[in-house]
Amino acid sequence: MFDKLMQVQQQAEEIKKRLDSISVKGEAEGGKIVVTSNGNKHISAIHIDEEFYKSSDREELEELIAVAVNKAIIQAENVHQVEMQALSTNMLGGLGNLFNG
Incomplete structure (x- = not known):
């Protein structure tokens, strides 16, 4: 059992x-x-496009940076969930074998 948990x-x-x-x-x-x-x-x-940076005001820039950060975090969360779901599937499969072996 300990070996499975270490794995x-x-x-x-x-x-x-x-x-x-x-x-x-x-x-x-x-x-x-x-x-x-x-x-x-x-x-x-x-990364902020230089021409856009020059032509935008501070408030607009701050709002759009927040939008881009949130989108990046959502993408990262999606990737993270897929990887963790794979681990959970492997873990549950391995734990099922704990009682058989």
Whole structure:
């Protein structure tokens, strides 16, 4: 039983590493603001088109950055859920074998 739990913990660590390497993006204003995140919801970059930056006001820019960040986080959450669902499926399958082996 302990071996199965250690195996699940190892799989969780592997998923965390994989999520660190997955890149997702959230965009606003037709790609003029792009926020990049990894699958663990860590924001790694924010890009603002220079011409858009020069022509927009502060309030508009702040609102659109928030929109892009939220979209990136939603994308990261979707990837995260898929990975965790795979782990749960593996874990439940493994726990079912605990009682048989």
